[in-house]
Amino acid sequence: MIRTIFAAGVAVTLAGLTPAFADPAVVMAPGGAGGGYDAMARLPFDAMNKEGIFTDGATFTNKGGAGGTIGLTEFVGANQGNDNAVMAMGVIMVGGILMNNSPVTLDDVTPLVRLTNDTGVVAVATDSPIQNVADLVAAMKADLGAVAIGGGSAGGVDHIVMALIAKESGLDAATLNYIPYDSGAETVTALGGGALTVAVSGASEFKPMADAGRIRIIAVTSEGRVEGIDAPSLKEAGLNVVVGNWRGIVGAPGMSDAGKAMWLDRFAKMHESATWKETLKTQGWEDAYLSGDEFVAFLNDEKTRIGEVLKDAGLVK
Amino acid sequence: MDPISGLMNGFAIALQPQNLMWAFFGTFMGTAIGVLPGIGPALTIALLLPVTVYIEPTAAFIMFAGIFYGAMYGGSTTSILLNTPGESGSMMTALEGNKMAQQGRGAAALCTAAIGSFVAGTIGTLGITFLAPPIAELAFIFRPQDYFALMLLAFLSVSVVMGSSKVRGFIALFIGLSLGVIGIDKQTGMQRLTFGVPDLMDGVEMTVVLVSLFAIGETLYVASRYGQTKPMLNPLSGGMWMTKEDWKRSWKPWLRGTLLGFPIGALPAGGAEIPTFLSYTLERKLTKHPEEFGHGAIEGVAGPEAANNAAAAGVLVPLLTLGLPTSATAAILLAAFQNYGLQPGPLLFINSGDLVWALIASLYVGNVMLLILNLPLAGLWVRLLFIPRPYLYAGILIFSLVGIWGVSNSWVDLAMMFSVGLLGYVMRVYDFPIAPVLIGLILGPMAELQLRRALAMGQGDPLILVSTPMSAVLVGIAFLIVLVPAALHWRRTRKISV
Numbered sequence: 176m177i178r179t180i181f182a183a184g185v186a187v188t189l190a191g192l193t194p195a196f197a198d199p200a201v202v203m204a205p206g207g208a209g210g211g212y213d214a215m216a217r218l219p220f221d222a223m224n225k226e227g228i229f230t231d232g233a234t235f236t237n238k239g240g241a242g243g244t245i246g247l248t249e250f251v252g253a254n255q256g257n258d259n260a261v262m263a264m265g266v267i268m269v270g271g272i273l274m275n276n277s278p279v280t281l282d283d284v285t286p287l288v289r290l291t292n293d294t295g296v297v298a299v300a301t302d303s304p305i306q307n308v309a310d311l312v313a314a315m316k317a318d319l320g321a322v323a324i325g326g327g328s329a330g331g332v333d334h335i336v337m338a339l340i341a342k343e344s345g346l347d348a349a350t351l352n353y354i355p356y357d358s359g360a361e362t363v364t365a366l367g368g369g370a371l372t373v374a375v376s377g378a379s380e381f382k383p384m385a386d387a388g389r390i391r392i393i394a395v396t397s398e399g400r401v402e403g404i405d406a407p408s409l410k411e412a413g414l415n416v417v418v419g420n421w422r423g424i425v426g427a428p429g430m431s432d433a434g435k436a437m438w439l440d441r442f443a444k445m446h447e448s449a450t451w452k453e454t455l456k457t458q459g460w461e462d463a464y465l466s467g468d469e470f471v472a473f474l475n476d477e478k479t480r481i482g483e484v485l486k487d488a489g490l491v492k
Numbered sequence: 493m494d495p496i497s498g499l500m501n502g503f504a505i506a507l508q509p510q511n512l513m514w515a516f517f518g519t520f521m522g523t524a525i526g527v528l529p530g531i532g533p534a535l536t537i538a539l540l541l542p543v544t545v546y547i548e549p550t551a552a553f554i555m556f557a558g559i560f561y562g563a564m565y566g567g568s569t570t571s572i573l574l575n576t577p578g579e580s581g582s583m584m585t586a587l588e589g590n591k592m593a594q595q596g597r598g599a600a601a602l603c604t605a606a607i608g609s610f611v612a613g614t615i616g617t618l619g620i621t622f623l624a625p626p627i628a629e630l631a632f633i634f635r636p637q638d639y640f641a642l643m644l645l646a647f648l649s650v651s652v653v654m655g656s657s658k659v660r661g662f663i664a665l666f667i668g669l670s671l672g673v674i675g676i677d678k679q680t681g682m683q684r685l686t687f688g689v690p691d692l693m694d695g696v697e698m699t700v701v702l703v704s705l706f707a708i709g710e711t712l713y714v715a716s717r718y719g720q721t722k723p724m725l726n727p728l729s730g731g732m733w734m735t736k737e738d739w740k741r742s743w744k745p746w747l748r749g750t751l752l753g754f755p756i757g758a759l760p761a762g763g764a765e766i767p768t769f770l771s772y773t774l775e776r777k778l779t780k781h782p783e784e785f786g787h788g789a790i791e792g793v794a795g796p797e798a799a800n801n802a803a804a805a806g807v808l809v810p811l812l813t814l815g816l817p818t819s820a821t822a823a824i825l826l827a828a829f830q831n832y833g834l835q836p837g838p839l840l841f842i843n844s845g846d847l848v849w850a851l852i853a854s855l856y857v858g859n860v861m862l863l864i865l866n867l868p869l870a871g872l873w874v875r876l877l878f879i880p881r882p883y884l885y886a887g888i889l890i891f892s893l894v895g896i897w898g899v900s901n902s903w904v905d906l907a908m909m910f911s912v913g914l915l916g917y918v919m920r921v922y923d924f925p926i927a928p929v930l931i932g933l934i935l936g937p938m939a940e941l942q943l944r945r946a947l948a949m950g951q952g953d954p955l956i957l958v959s960t961p962m963s964a965v966l967v968g969i970a971f972l973i974v975l976v977p978a979a980l981h982w983r984r985t986r987k988i989s990v
Contacts (some may be wrong), residue, residue, distance in 0.1 A: 238901060241676065248690060273692060274681050323949045329681045342637035354948050356680050358823070361760045361818035368632035370949060382816050383835055389632075457833055490681050 176476045199232040201254060207239040212246075212456060215263035219290065219442070224448040229441050242271015242328070248279045254427035258434030261287065265422035267331055268480050269474075274330040281478070288442045289423035291455065292463035293377045295336050295396035298402065300369055301388060305474040308394050308412035311373060312344045320352050323356025325362045325374035327354045330490045332420045333375035333492040335481060336396050338488040339416040340409065349489030355370045377420055378404065379459040388421050396478050421463050423470065439467055495621050497842075502849030506857050511554050513546075513700060515854050518555035519861045522562015523869075527570055529578040529703045529892045533563040535821040539913055541828060549832040550847050554854040556828065560821055561855065562765075564804045565862045568605040568797050569873050573598055576707040576888055578895075581764035581800035583930055584772045586706065588785065595788050597934055598877065602695040602870035603654055603734045604742045605797040606863060612750040612798035613859040616805025618810065619754050627758050627806070628813040636938045636946035637957050639761050641966035643939040645813065646766050646968045649773040650931050660924045667915075668932020671696050672940075679944055700896055701933055704909040707892040709916020712887045716917070722846055724761030732871050742794040745775050749798030757806025761942070765934050771795035777860035805855070810849060811836055 194279055196347055202220065206212030216235055223229040236245035247268065260285065272280050276339035299305045305314060315322050319341075326333025334355070338348035354371070357364040366374040367389040374381075374390075378401060385392045385404075392406045396418045399408055409416040426438055445451050446464045459463035485491040502855040505511060514845070525531045537556050537727065544552040572589030585605060619627065650840045651661070664820030686692040705955035752774070753767040775791040785792060810816040815836035816906060817823035829836050834844055841848055876884065896905055943957075950956030958964040 236901065239694070241690060245690050245693070275676070275683075275690075277690075284579070320951050329679060352948055352951070354945050357678075358760070360810070360818055364631040364760050364816065365635075368635065370635045387814075389814075457831065459830075 193275040202233045203250040204234045204237045205243035212263045226448040228444045241275045243268040244277040251283045256429040257427040260427035265445045285426035287424045289465040291460035293420040296392045297394040298390045298392045322372045324353045348487045365385040441451040498849040502853030505850035505855035514551045514555040518558020519562040522559035526566020528562040529895045531951025537824045553851045558858045564801045572601045584768040584796040591788035598874045599732045600734045604794045604865040607745040608794045608798040610863040611746045612802040615750045616802045617855040624813045637963040640942040643964040645970040653823045659852035664928040665932045668929035669936040672933045672936035703892045704912040705916040706874040712917040713920045745791045745795035746798040749795040750802040753799035753802030754806045757803030758809040764800045767799040768796040771799040
């Protein structure tokens with residue numbers, strides 16, 4: 176009996192997620208349920224549905240792993256020329272493709288829009304002698320190996336920030352003592368407890384702990400300062416390093432021009448809607464809307480830049 | 493608000509009829525998903541998240557807390573009765589629990605598991621109520637070398653589950669260790685043993701191996717021996733309830749398991765598995781009936797079951813006090829808090845005191861509900877064993893496959909299930925112990941990660957591994973576990989030869 180009731184519960188839940196409409200969109204989330212790519216796949220469709228922009232519903236597939244490249248491979252394989260298929264993606268996938276030497280790349284899909292950005296922050300322990308970016312660079316120059324650096328996965332945005340800091344300071348990014356962590360929770364406790372010298376993570380993950388006095392943010396990775404964080408940008412501090420954890424949406428391989436125009440129009444309307452503005456606020460995302468050809472140009476720049484950084488860091492040959 | 497008045501306030505909210513209903517729904521659902529292989533609380537809560545927009549936050553969190561605790565209760569049922577644990581935290585329960593069920597003492601095993609879970613859950617919740625801030629500080633104190641020492645201790649102490657033959661035990665352990673190596677090395681991004689299969693890049697999913705080694709392997713084994721086995725003795729021959737002797741032998745393991753589980757569960761890299769390994773070892777060392785271990789000793793069920801429930805309570809400590817999610821389920825709960833615009837952490841108790849205290853009060857309520865739900869069910873569950881085995885095991889097979897498919901949507905995982913299941917069958921036929929495979933798979937990657945982190949921080953100096961008081965003490969104990977029995981053995985043999 177318990178099993179029946181549970182099955183009924185799941186059925187109700189699933190029915191809630193995928194209403195049976197005429198022509199639902201096929202949406203790939205190249206990450207597990209509850210993660211960043213999952214939210215980037217589902218929330219725009221929630222907003223479009225609520226605002227009446229696109230109400231035919233959507234079927235979502237979660238397919239995580241290897242920096243999102245497993246989901247990418249499946250998406251490209253299954254949706255050739257399907258004007259109704261889109262996928263969430265972001266900067267981590269750009270790096271993941273290079274790191275995992277993925278045979279399928281972003282050249283195989285149709286870029287549509289960049290929607291959000293999460294600024295990174297560089298932080299130290301509250302009682303650390305390092306007060307600012309100059310102190311950090313000095314410590315790295317004195318003994319690079321002795322500076323234990325924490326952050327997300329090897330080759331991810333956090334690693335790229337530190338590799339660029341090293342490069343700008345004339346240091347060899349391949350000899351950084353970079354220690355990857357699975358979760359922001361582990362990184363922040365290791366930093367607060369003094370096991371790490373410095374750590375990089377998303378602003379939304381580190382800010383609560385900085386506000387609680389556990390860690391001290393010494394720089395942000397955006398172009399200028401960020402409201403609510405009392406720290407300069409790396410650029411202000413004299414290092415030409417600007418990195419953001421951006422996310423967006425791409426369309427199926429070989430999507431028709433009509434299909435592309437249709438989706439760009441839908442996302443443009445969604446971006447203006449009150450529901451989306453509310454979503455950005457509750458998720459703590461920065462608006463980073465960039466559409467069509469501008470996004471294509473940006474994506475190409477990111478591919479080149481990240482490819483070079485990963486080569487410098489010795490992670491890609 | 494001090495803990496006592498906060499808690500009283502919380503009870504006033506949690507005991508409102510509609511909240512009691514949500515708590516009941518959560519605990520019921522949690523028990524059900526705990527019983528099903530492969531589906532855990534994280535996935536269930538993730539699936540329910542979109543629904544929570546329609547109910548108020550307090551009710552949603554009361555329901556989630558019920559699911560979270562309930563899954564820990566339900567996990568023991570299939571371990572004990574069918575030797576098929578649905579999640580890794582209840583694997584150690586299967587070792588003694590299933591032997592008890594085979595002797596007709598399944599109901600007693602389920603009872604000690606349920607009451608042990610209740611005791612541990614309640615003490616753990618008391619810990620959340622009164623000790624959360626200091627326990628949360630452990631997260632900052634533990635360094636990679638301390639974690640590594642803890643895992644070394646777990647590794648060296650689990651040799652007791654190796655079965656009668658140490659060689660077979662070590663072979664099983666090394667199978668687990670090699671499975672654990674598969675995937676992209678997190679430190680360097682290098683691929684290890686992936687053979688160009690993209691689905692293997694993130695490594696072998698622990699749940700897949702757990703479910704296939706136990707459920708599929710057991711099914712194949714039972715099927716292959718079906719014609720030859722004598723009809724099973726009455727599953728209820730050992731009574732419906734615990735004897736006085738059972739109580740006497742259970743209460744200390746419950747408490748010891750709780751003491752191991754709660755603090756380790758509160759650590760960011762702790763988890764529910766390590767305390768169950770340590771608890772099993774401890775009970776086996778301390779028992780007055782060592783001859784029963786391996787043949788259905790009730791201590792071996794009581795301790796680990798208490799440990800995994802206490803660890804579940806421990807996970808809530810850093811989540812509520814620091815806003816740090818230290819497990820997949822906690823990360824989903826954090827997402828749920830954020831959906832309501834709440835930020836867990838030091839300010840949560842101040843900004844949303846009512847909600848937090850109602851949540852904590854609902855944990856007490858949920859625990860009582862789970863006990864009431866599970867004790868009478870113990871007798872019912874045991875009757876599962878009256879189902880003719882072809883139907884029973886066909887059902888297990890279907891549920892395992894659906895569970896794994898639902899989690900990963902991957903053909904590679906399904907193919908792996910059958911090959912690992914076949915391995916499980918072969919291991920059963922040739923009398924290899926199963927548990928060391930999982931222990932190697934769980935502990936191996938964790939220990940490697942912490943070892944390499946510690947060495948990176950110490951720039952390659954091995955002395956960093958004993959550089960903190962905690963790591964020095966734990967490494968010391970780990971070596972004593974190996975050296976003392978060896979020394980005693982050496983003295984005995986020398987005396988004989990003289």
